[in-house]
Amino acid sequence: MSAPKKEDLSARKVLHTLLSMGPGRLKVYLGWAPGVGKSRRALLDLATLKKRGIVPVIGWLEDKGREEIRILAGEFRSVPPREVVVAGKSFREMDVEAILRESPPIVFVDELARDNPPVSGRLSRWEEVGRLLESGISVVTTLNAMHVHELAPTVSRLLERPVEVTLPLDFLRKADEIVVVDIPPAELRERIRKGLVFPPEQIDRALKGPYREPNLVRLRELTLDFAARVLDAQLVRQGGKKGVYERVLVLVSDHPEAFKSLLGYGGALSRRLGGELLVLHLRKISLLGKRPPLDRTVLEEMQQAVRENGGKMSVLWTRNFAWTLWRFIQKTGTTRLIMGHAGRVRPWRKSLVRNVLRYFPRIDVEILLLPSLVDLPPVPEPGGGEIPVPEREEGGGTFTLFLGAAAGIGKTYRMLAEAQHLLREGVNLVVGYLETHRRPETEKMATGLPFLPRIPVYYHGLVLEEMDLDGILARRPRLVLVDELAHSNPPGFRNPKRYQDVFEILSAGIDVFSTLNVQHLETLNDLIEFQTGIRVHETVPDSVLMRVDSLVLVDLTPEALQARLMEGNVYPPEKVQEALDNFFTKSNLTALRELAMRQVAETGRFRLMIRGRGGILLVGVSDRLEDGALIRRGATLSERLGLSMVVLSITSGHTVPRWRNELESLTRTLSGTFSEESSDRWEEFFVERCRALRPGLVLLGQSAWRPGMESTAEKIARNLTDTPLLIIPLNIREHRKEVFG
Known part of the structure; x- marks a missing residue:
C-alpha cells in the first residue's frame, strides 16, 4: 500500500x-x-x-x-x-x-x-x-x-x-x-481532603457521609455500567454483531411452577452478570388461524413477576416457534437464551431445545431440565451494602493500572502526567520501561523524569532493549513506571511475561504504574476476535486485575481517536489508512470502549469474591485447541458467579492427547483446576462425573451442526437432568456468519 x-x-x-x-x-x-x-x-x-x-x-x-x-x-x-x-x-x-x-x-x-x-x-x-x-x-x-x-x-x-x-x-x-x-475512588477522597472539591467546612461531613469509599466505588460502577449500556445501544445501531452487553432471554410457558423457577433463575443470573432481563412467552396459532388467549389473571401474574425481577415481557403468537424465537433474538440482540425442557419425558427429536441447539449457532443457550426446576442451584446475588477495600500483600507496593480501549487512547500520557505531578511533590520515582512510539506529545510529557537504562538483549540477530528488573530492585525507588504490561520477555529471562516482573517489583515493596489495553485480557480474547475479527496474541490473565489497587479508565471517543490517527499521532503516515480500514473502525472502537468500561466496573464489583463460595463451574473439553475458548469463558463466568472453575478433559484411551499441555496451562493461568480422564464413552462418562461433582453450572461447546449427526451437546442435554447446562458456539469465525442468509 x-x-x-x-x-x-x-x-x-x-x-x-x-x-x-x-x-x-x-x-x-x-x-x-x-x-x-x-x-x-x-x-x-x-x-x-x-x-x-x-x-x-x-x-x-x-x-x-x-x-x-x-x-x-x-x-x-x-x-x-x-x-x-x-x-x-x-x-x-x-x-x-x-x-x-x-x-x-x-x-x-x-x-x-x-x-x-x-x-x-x-x-x-x-x-x-x-x-x-x-x-x-x-x-x-x-x-x-x-x-x-x-x-x-x-x-x-x-x-x-x-x-x-x-x-x-x-x-x-x-x-x-x-x-x-475517571479517577480511582481513593484519589477522589484525597482531592476532597485537600479542599479541591468542597469548601473546608464540608470536607469532614462529605468524607464520613455520602463520599465514603464504598459509596464512591458503587457510584463509579453505576456510571461505567450506564455508559457501557449507552455504547452497547450505539454499537447495535452501527451494525455491531450483538454488542458486548449481556442480554438474558428467558423463554417461558404458562405452567406456574416452570415459569416461576425459570424466571427466578434468569432474573438472578441477569443481575449477577450486570445485564438486561428479557422474558418471552410464545403462543401457538392454530391451523385455522385462531389465537387462543392467555388467561388474563395468569398473564397479569406473569407480568407482575417479570417486573419484580426487573425484566421486560413479550407475548407473541406464531405457527413456528423456532423461527419466531430466532427473529426475536436477532431483534433484541440477545446474548444468552435460558429455556427448559422435559428431557426424556417428551420425544427429543421434536423438542424445541434440539432445534435451538442445531440451528442457533450464534447464541449461548442455557438448558434447564424440567425435573430439576424445583431445586435449581441458587445464583449468588450481587453484594449489597458496603464494598470492603481490598488488601494487598503485607509490605507490598501499590499497583496502579491505566486501562484503555486501544492504542493511542492516552494511557501512557496519563501515566506520565501523574508521574510528573508526583515528581514535583518530591516522590522518588524512576521510569523502568517506556514505549513512546515516537509520539511527540508522549515524549514531551516524559521530559524531566528520571530513567533507568534498559539492558540490551540479542535475539534472532536483533538487539532488543528490555527492562532492567534487577536494576529496579537494586535502586528501590518508591515508584516505578512500567509501560505495556502485556509484553512478553525474550527467552532466557527469569520471568516470561512483564506482568510477572511487575509482581516481583510489588513484592519488594515498590509501587508500580503500568498500562494495558483491554483486548490483552485473556478471557476477553475470543470476544475481541468475534467483535473485531482480530486475534490478540500477547495477553495477561484476568487475575492480574485482582492485584490492582487503583484501576484507572482512560477514555477517548472513536471520533477523537480516529482524528489522532489521521494527524499522525498514533502510527506513521504509511500505516494510517490500513489502521482506519481494519482495527480502528468506529464499531470496533465502540465495542472496545464498552469492554473497557465494563471491565473497570466489574473489577470493583467482583474483585473480592471468594473463589468456590458458590460451588463448581464444570467445563467439559476434548483434545481440541479451540476448547481454549470454553476455558476462557468459564473463567469469566466463574468469577462473576462466585464459582470455582474445574476443567474436565476426557480423551479416548487409545489416542495420545495433542493439546493437553496447552489447555492445562491455560486453565492454571486462569486460576482453575484441570482434571484429565480417559474414556471411550465421552457423553456417558461426562454425565456420570457431573452427577458425582454436582456443579452449579456445566459449560459445553457446540461446533457447527452437521446434517444427520447428533452433537455431543445434544446428547448431554438429553441426559443431564439435574444440572443447568450452558452451551456456547465454539468456532468464532464460522459463527460470525448469518444463519438465515
Missing part, C-alpha cells in the same frame, strides 16, 4: 475536525462524582481545538474556586452571564440570547444538570443547550451520571439524600460523543 501524501493527511485532518465538531453537535464529558476532573478535561480538549484554529467560547463555567480551572478557562473568551434581580435578590444565569446572537462555532456550557432559579421563569440548563443545538451551535458540556433521571433514585438511596436536579435519558442519547472521565 502506498503511503498517503502529507497534503492528503492535512486535508483529512481539517475535514475530520469540521465533521467531528460540526454545527449543532453535542459532546458530553461524563463523570461519576463531583471532583473527578470533567471541566478540566473538557477545557484541555477545547484548548487543543483552539490550536487547530477552531475557537470556542465559554457560555457558563463553574470553577468552584479551583485555581487550575480558572487558569485553563482564561485561554478563552467568555460570554458574560445574565444578571437577574427578583425580590431584591440577584441571580446569575447563562445568557442564551447573547450566545445565539453571537453564534460561535462551539460553546462550553459547564454543569448540564442545573436548574435556573424558579423565580426567573427560564428553561432548565439542558433545555437551553437544546436551543443552542437547534440553532446550529455545537455544545461541549459536563455532567455527573447521578443526574440522569433513570439513575437518580438509585443514587439517592445510596447517598441517603435526594438528587434534586435531573435530565431525561432521551436528551443524553442525542449526544454525538460521550467521554467518560
Whole structure:
C-alpha cells in the first residue's frame, strides 16, 4: 500500500475536525462524582481545538474556586452571564440570547444538570443547550451520571439524600460523543481532603457521609455500567454483531411452577452478570388461524413477576416457534437464551431445545431440565451494602493500572502526567520501561523524569532493549513506571511475561504504574476476535486485575481517536489508512470502549469474591485447541458467579492427547483446576462425573451442526437432568456468519 501524501493527511485532518465538531453537535464529558476532573478535561480538549484554529467560547463555567480551572478557562473568551434581580435578590444565569446572537462555532456550557432559579421563569440548563443545538451551535458540556433521571433514585438511596436536579435519558442519547472521565475512588477522597472539591467546612461531613469509599466505588460502577449500556445501544445501531452487553432471554410457558423457577433463575443470573432481563412467552396459532388467549389473571401474574425481577415481557403468537424465537433474538440482540425442557419425558427429536441447539449457532443457550426446576442451584446475588477495600500483600507496593480501549487512547500520557505531578511533590520515582512510539506529545510529557537504562538483549540477530528488573530492585525507588504490561520477555529471562516482573517489583515493596489495553485480557480474547475479527496474541490473565489497587479508565471517543490517527499521532503516515480500514473502525472502537468500561466496573464489583463460595463451574473439553475458548469463558463466568472453575478433559484411551499441555496451562493461568480422564464413552462418562461433582453450572461447546449427526451437546442435554447446562458456539469465525442468509 502506498503511503498517503502529507497534503492528503492535512486535508483529512481539517475535514475530520469540521465533521467531528460540526454545527449543532453535542459532546458530553461524563463523570461519576463531583471532583473527578470533567471541566478540566473538557477545557484541555477545547484548548487543543483552539490550536487547530477552531475557537470556542465559554457560555457558563463553574470553577468552584479551583485555581487550575480558572487558569485553563482564561485561554478563552467568555460570554458574560445574565444578571437577574427578583425580590431584591440577584441571580446569575447563562445568557442564551447573547450566545445565539453571537453564534460561535462551539460553546462550553459547564454543569448540564442545573436548574435556573424558579423565580426567573427560564428553561432548565439542558433545555437551553437544546436551543443552542437547534440553532446550529455545537455544545461541549459536563455532567455527573447521578443526574440522569433513570439513575437518580438509585443514587439517592445510596447517598441517603435526594438528587434534586435531573435530565431525561432521551436528551443524553442525542449526544454525538460521550467521554467518560475517571479517577480511582481513593484519589477522589484525597482531592476532597485537600479542599479541591468542597469548601473546608464540608470536607469532614462529605468524607464520613455520602463520599465514603464504598459509596464512591458503587457510584463509579453505576456510571461505567450506564455508559457501557449507552455504547452497547450505539454499537447495535452501527451494525455491531450483538454488542458486548449481556442480554438474558428467558423463554417461558404458562405452567406456574416452570415459569416461576425459570424466571427466578434468569432474573438472578441477569443481575449477577450486570445485564438486561428479557422474558418471552410464545403462543401457538392454530391451523385455522385462531389465537387462543392467555388467561388474563395468569398473564397479569406473569407480568407482575417479570417486573419484580426487573425484566421486560413479550407475548407473541406464531405457527413456528423456532423461527419466531430466532427473529426475536436477532431483534433484541440477545446474548444468552435460558429455556427448559422435559428431557426424556417428551420425544427429543421434536423438542424445541434440539432445534435451538442445531440451528442457533450464534447464541449461548442455557438448558434447564424440567425435573430439576424445583431445586435449581441458587445464583449468588450481587453484594449489597458496603464494598470492603481490598488488601494487598503485607509490605507490598501499590499497583496502579491505566486501562484503555486501544492504542493511542492516552494511557501512557496519563501515566506520565501523574508521574510528573508526583515528581514535583518530591516522590522518588524512576521510569523502568517506556514505549513512546515516537509520539511527540508522549515524549514531551516524559521530559524531566528520571530513567533507568534498559539492558540490551540479542535475539534472532536483533538487539532488543528490555527492562532492567534487577536494576529496579537494586535502586528501590518508591515508584516505578512500567509501560505495556502485556509484553512478553525474550527467552532466557527469569520471568516470561512483564506482568510477572511487575509482581516481583510489588513484592519488594515498590509501587508500580503500568498500562494495558483491554483486548490483552485473556478471557476477553475470543470476544475481541468475534467483535473485531482480530486475534490478540500477547495477553495477561484476568487475575492480574485482582492485584490492582487503583484501576484507572482512560477514555477517548472513536471520533477523537480516529482524528489522532489521521494527524499522525498514533502510527506513521504509511500505516494510517490500513489502521482506519481494519482495527480502528468506529464499531470496533465502540465495542472496545464498552469492554473497557465494563471491565473497570466489574473489577470493583467482583474483585473480592471468594473463589468456590458458590460451588463448581464444570467445563467439559476434548483434545481440541479451540476448547481454549470454553476455558476462557468459564473463567469469566466463574468469577462473576462466585464459582470455582474445574476443567474436565476426557480423551479416548487409545489416542495420545495433542493439546493437553496447552489447555492445562491455560486453565492454571486462569486460576482453575484441570482434571484429565480417559474414556471411550465421552457423553456417558461426562454425565456420570457431573452427577458425582454436582456443579452449579456445566459449560459445553457446540461446533457447527452437521446434517444427520447428533452433537455431543445434544446428547448431554438429553441426559443431564439435574444440572443447568450452558452451551456456547465454539468456532468464532464460522459463527460470525448469518444463519438465515
